[in-house]
Amino acid sequence: MNFLKRTIPLVIAFIMGVMMVFQYYVPHEASQSLLKVVTRWGITIAGFAVFIGAYSLFHLHWNKIKRKFPGWGYSIFVFFGAGITIIFGLYNGGEFFLHDKQEGTMFDWMYFNVQVPAGATMFSILAFFMASAAYRTFRARTNEATILLVAAVIVMLGRVPIGAMIWEYLPPIADWIMSVPNMAAKRAILIGVSIGAIATSLKIIFGIERAYLGGGD
Amino acid sequence: MHKLFSTIILTILILLYTSVIFAVERKTLIPPSDFQAFDTPNDNGKSISLRWPVSPSESADIEYVVYASRYKSVPFDTEVLRISSTTMYEENSDSNFHYAEINLEKFFGEKDIDKEKNKNYFFKLVLMSGKNTVVAETIASASPKGNWFNWLKLNNFIIMILFCGLVLYLIEHAKKNPNLYLRKISGLDAIEEALGRATEMGKPALFVHGLNGMGSISTIAAVNILGRIAKRVAEYDTELKVANIDPIVLLVSQEVVKESYLEAGRPDAYVEDNIFLAASEQFPYVAAVSGIMMRERPAANFYMGYFYAESLILAETGANTGAIQIAATDSYTQLPFFITTCDYTLMGEELYAASAYLSREPLLLGSLRAQDVGKGILIAALVIGTILTTFGIGFISYIFMAG
Structure with a gap:
């Protein structure tokens, strides 16, 4: 069992990891084909995994309804929404699912008139959250918070026409903050992230990091 | 008398204007003295590179057009490139040469390219100004070949090997010194x-x-x-x-x-x-x-x-x-x-x-130390690179250049 659950995944991770590292340096067609094939495998696996995801979602919400958990009424909408989407998706504007997806069907209508506006609504809430988060952050309680407050005020004013009207040097100072200290910090984080990503990849390829297989060690 | 004088002046002006127009229309196009085609280095074997020196007749309204064919004897009817003659200069050539990479797959189809590997492709360069055209003397040809190593990424490869070595060394070191x-x-x-x-x-x-x-x-x-x-x-x-x-x-x-x-x-x-x-x-x-x-x-x-x-x-x-x-x-x-x-x-x-x-775990801690050492090396390279570049020595940037 340990052989199936540990050794084989580690061997596969090692072989595929080394192959894909070298693939990056080999421009030959054979190498490009390998990348295409592996990418296709990924898409295929993801396709099957969707069924498991759907099972998890339905199982969870079915149990909530069955056991009358608090807020179980919302779970009915999961089945309602998924049900009509699947029905109209399979109906495919009268052409049924064996044909290519048709345009302008009820399935599309639901997407553009329900899902897209609902997503946009969630996104628009971000503006209010930003205001409340900014209020909390900009209370200058520490030196760092004071620096953040001053920098944010300069950048905000420097990016709007009234900033230049208040003081003509505000826009160039805002640009300097963005292109020098901000860029330096961003690049420092990126360098750290890149080195960390390489080290983590090596740990996985050489089987040193195994926590992702479960069980911690 | 006055009428006759006016007519003569007008005639002279018209003739002068016509001669100017005629001269522009008849501007002589001089084709580039050379035209080369070669396999694009460090690629998957599906493109050909073209290179030619600038022509004295180049200007913004004059175009270069390249036609390609699978055979030298048949008409060159596939247009693979059309550029203004004042664009696409070769890097580091001080605008003395033009350079272009032609993706053959785009013009001859993926299947055909795969079917006829190592086949020669022929290219004809035309200098064009409106309806006035002149063809370069040389018909260039080359055969595309896939490469097994991208030499432009050699620096990246060496750094990767060194960093791998460092990680593995420090992991081994961590085994002996777990604290x-x-x-x-x-x-x-x-x-x-x-x-x-x-x-x-x-x-x-x-x-x-x-x-x-x-x-x-x-x-x-x-x-x-x-x-x-x-x-x-x-x-x-x-x-x-x-x-x-x-x-x-x-x-x-x-x-x-x-x-x-x-x-x-x-x-x-x-x-x-x-x-x-x-x-x-x-x-x-x-x-x-x-x-x-x-x-x-x-x-x-x-x-x-x-x-x-x-x-x-x-x-x-x-x-x-x-x-x-x-x-x-x-x-x-x-x-x-x-x-x-x-x-x-x-x-x-x-x-x-x-x-x-x-x-x-000591093994995992070793990789953390490697991350820190790697960052230290990069910081040193950044500081040294900044100082050297300030004094006009720029070789260090080539070490980290993306391929």
Whole structure:
């Protein structure tokens, strides 16, 4: 069992990891084909995994309804929404699912008139959250918070026409903050992230990091 | 008399204007003295490079047109390039040569290219000004060949090998000296505190995955942390909920949490429904996770992985519920939002370091030391490079040039 659950995944991770590292340096067609094939495998696996995801979602919400958990009424909408989407998706504007997806069907209508506006609504809430988060952050309680407050005020004013009207040097100072200290910090984080990503990849390829297989060690 | 004089003047002016127009129309086009075609180096064998010196007749309204054919004798009817004659100069040639790469697949089809490997392709260069054209004397030809190594990436390859060697050396070193010094990461130390609080309050801990799939290093790092957290949660007998957006991440998370419970000797406490797919798209995911936070009021929220615009909505909702919040992300655009709203934030590579930090395994600690040494080398290179470049010595930039 340990052989199936540990050794084989580690061997596969090692072989595929080394192959894909070298693939990056080999421009030959054979190498490009390998990348295409592996990418296709990924898409295929993801396709099957969707069924498991759907099972998890339905199982969870079915149990909530069955056991009358608090807020179980919302779970009915999961089945309602998924049900009509699947029905109209399979109906495919009268052409049924064996044909290519048709345009302008009820399935599309639901997407553009329900899902897209609902997503946009969630996104628009971000503006209010930003205001409340900014209020909390900009209370200058520490030196760092004071620096953040001053920098944010300069950048905000420097990016709007009234900033230049208040003081003509505000826009160039805002640009300097963005292109020098901000860029330096961003690049420092990126360098750290890149080195960390390489080290983590090596740990996985050489089987040193195994926590992702479960069980911690 | 006056009329005659006016007519003569007018005639002279018309003749002068006509001669100018005629001269422009008849401007002589001089073709480039040479025209070369060769296999594009460091490619997959599906392109040919063309190179030719500038012509004295070049100007913005004059074009170069290249026609290609599979055979020298048949008409060149496939136009593969049309550019203004004052563009596409070869790099480092001081605008003395033009250079273009022709993707043969685009003009002759993928199947045909694959069928006839090592076939010669012929190219004809035409200088064009309106209807006036002149053809370069040379018909250039070349055969495309695939390369087994991209020499432009040689510097990258050497750095990669050196860094691999450094990581492996330091891991071996860590085996012999397991007591490596690690700087304190408050966010990781606070995990214990957060889980302890959840246990005392009898409320669940919520682990929220980022939006990326298993192909992303940040997700793998998040799963590694999840394993450690799940083990501790199982020991404390607290409830752990894991929200996922990707079905594959869901599967891996279920397996990792199950194994952790098993290792902690509490397989009975594992509930599969607690590791669930909240939604498969960004904003439905936000709505689902925010709903869980408001209804179930978890005592501790962990945001681990790569986040996008949803980070602030999630973290601000969590802050409003009064939960202890720990975030770890390598998405630098979202870091300010997490720093603002979370109690502890692991920045950038701290996310990758978390697994080693929590486990304290010598093998993993060795790789952390390698990360620090790697960063030290890069900082030294940046400082030395800046000084050298200031004095006009720029070779160091070639070492790190992207291929």
